[in-house]
Amino acid sequence: MENAISDFFKELDEKVGLNFNIFYDQYEFSRFLNGAANSLELMFWVISVSIGLGIIGASAQSIGPRWLKNIIGAYVQIFRNTPPMVQLLFFYFGLGNLTPQVDMGGYTEPLISSFTWAVIALGIFGGAYNVEIFRSGIDAVPKQTREACESLCLSKMQTNVHVILPLALRISLPALAANVVSLAKTTSLAYVISVPEMTYVLNQVWSDSMNVPEMILVLFLFYVVVVAAIGAIFTFIEKRTSIPGFGQ
Amino acid sequence: MLSSEQDRAIPLNGQQHEPIVSIRDVRKRYGSLEVLKGVSFDIRRGEVVCIIGPSGSGKSTLIRCINGLSDIQHGSIIVDGIEVRDPRLDVIALRRKVGIVFQQYNLFPHKTVLQNVMLAPRLVLKESKDVVEQRARQLISKVKLDGKENVYPGELSGGQQQRVAIARSLAMRPDIMLFDEVTAALDPETVKEVLATIKELAQDGMTCILVTHEMGFAREVADHIYFTDGGVIVEDGPPSEIFGNARDPRTRRFLSQVL
Numbered sequence: 001m002e003n004a005i006s007d008f009f010k011e012l013d014e015k016v017g018l019n020f021n022i023f024y025d026q027y028e029f030s031r032f033l034n035g036a037a038n039s040l041e042l043m044f045w046v047i048s049v050s051i052g053l054g055i056i057g058a059s060a061q062s063i064g065p066r067w068l069k070n071i072i073g074a075y076v077q078i079f080r081n082t083p084p085m086v087q088l089l090f091f092y093f094g095l096g097n098l099t100p101q102v103d104m105g106g107y108t109e110p111l112i113s114s115f116t117w118a119v120i121a122l123g124i125f126g127g128a129y130n131v132e133i134f135r136s137g138i139d140a141v142p143k144q145t146r147e148a149c150e151s152l153c154l155s156k157m158q159t160n161v162h163v164i165l166p167l168a169l170r171i172s173l174p175a176l177a178a179n180v181v182s183l184a185k186t187t188s189l190a191y192v193i194s195v196p197e198m199t200y201v202l203n204q205v206w207s208d209s210m211n212v213p214e215m216i217l218v219l220f221l222f223y224v225v226v227v228a229a230i231g232a233i234f235t236f237i238e239k240r241t242s243i244p245g246f247g248q
Numbered sequence: 249m250l251s252s253e254q255d256r257a258i259p260l261n262g263q264q265h266e267p268i269v270s271i272r273d274v275r276k277r278y279g280s281l282e283v284l285k286g287v288s289f290d291i292r293r294g295e296v297v298c299i300i301g302p303s304g305s306g307k308s309t310l311i312r313c314i315n316g317l318s319d320i321q322h323g324s325i326i327v328d329g330i331e332v333r334d335p336r337l338d339v340i341a342l343r344r345k346v347g348i349v350f351q352q353y354n355l356f357p358h359k360t361v362l363q364n365v366m367l368a369p370r371l372v373l374k375e376s377k378d379v380v381e382q383r384a385r386q387l388i389s390k391v392k393l394d395g396k397e398n399v400y401p402g403e404l405s406g407g408q409q410q411r412v413a414i415a416r417s418l419a420m421r422p423d424i425m426l427f428d429e430v431t432a433a434l435d436p437e438t439v440k441e442v443l444a445t446i447k448e449l450a451q452d453g454m455t456c457i458l459v460t461h462e463m464g465f466a467r468e469v470a471d472h473i474y475f476t477d478g479g480v481i482v483e484d485g486p487p488s489e490i491f492g493n494a495r496d497p498r499t500r501r502f503l504s505q506v507l
Binding site: 142144145147148150151152153154158162163166167170243244245246 | 315317340343344347348350352354355356357358367368371372399400401402403404416417420
């Protein structure tokens with residue numbers, strides 16, 4: 001790792017005393033990259049699971065039978081009314097203890113890794129909000145639009161697929177963007193169940209090298225950049241799916 | 249553009265005197281409020297009928313019952329042989345015969361004009377894209393929106409949107425068209441273009457049932473006028489009779505207020 005960047009940070013450490021060792025030390029740099037990759041992967045899966053749950057839950061709530069609506073209502077209440085950290089601990093230490101261990105040759109590992117538990121717990125947590133977000137989008141499509149579909153002989157399924165959902169998803173986008181950003185930030189909580197994501201990894205780095213303020217700054221900026229990127233993706237989607245003369 | 253292909257959308261047969269819609273003693277209530285208190289009349293093929301009357305007299309409810317958007321609790325409505333109160337009613341078969349245009353247009357805002365007109369024939373009639381597109385373009389031209397095929401509803405005026413709604417309904421080749429106060433939400437200058445479209449349709453021989461507050465239009469286009477008040481038909485007759493020589497004081501009072 002011999003280049004201008006590493007030279008700069010090495011000099012910064014030697015002359016100013018600011019130790020950003022992850023940018024000049026090969027080993028620390030690989031730790032940093034690993035943490036970043038794990039964080040991004042965790043965000044990707046958590047967001048995907050939460051959006052999937054949101055669409056399924058909201059669709060079931062609008063067309064499903066009474067009992068299913070009640071189950072989804074209870075799910076939303078439970079997971080919106082408990083802190084995400086408690087949910088992580090509940091899943092990992094509560095349910096994790098009940099899942100089988102796998103013999104890895106000499107030592108055992110749980111069948112479901114802490115990473116997978118984080119995806120499950122935070123996906124379910126974010127999904128509870130997304131159910132409500134998509135439901136409000138579906139409710140915002142005027143009743144008369146359904147009547148027009150009915151009069152044109154469209155089936156319930158055709159009405160939902162071709163008319164209601166495309167409109168509801170567009171209406172939901174701003175609220176969805178806010179929740180997805182919040183969820184991306186919440187992945188740092190996976191730290192408490194030792195998922196080697198950014199927060200966890202940088203904590204290890206600063207424990208080893210005693211460069212806490214520097215690493216906190218890096219951690220802070222990492223989330224600033226990632227959240228800005230997610231925001232940009234949503235702005236792009238909103239622009240691409242915007243309809244002239246609708247919702248402006 | 250009035251090509252002969254379009255005229256095929258209108259039924260051509262000799263049953264001019266058979267009623268295509270037969271309404272018998274229809275009653276409907278919302279909770280304790282009875283909005284239709286025994287309404288009966290017949291509409292013949294090709295006839296243009298206007299239903300007028302004060303707000304809340306049950307006009308809109310009545311025409312919504314004809315295509316089954318609202319149900320009735322008593323009486324019968326037979327549309328070209330289909331009874332809407334039949335427990336085994338094939339609602340699709342009923343609605344394929346009856347097109348409806350609403351006060352608020354209710355277009356699909358995320359679809360272009362052409363897509364709005366093509367959607368139902370593609371999905372419901374399962375016709376090929378080429379066939380549907382050709383018909384849709386003809387209908388868009390018929391409602392005088394040439395050049396607006398790829399524009400979204402939100403970019404059109406109210407009157408233009410309403411004409412798209414008419415084209416969208418016609419694309420399903422209905423036998424009867426219902427118009428539920430279709431000009432009530434429009435600016436005065438765009439009302440004319442919508443009424444011209446309906447008038448042309450009526451002249452082509454389409455059976456039309458209109459709920460309207462446009463008395464001048466009703467007088468000019470309607471074959472028969474029904475005046476409703478308080479859930480019953482107070483008086484009916486040809487326009488010359490209703491507008492020139494109404495018998496019932498309620499009709500006269502209403503007309504003196506709106507004319």
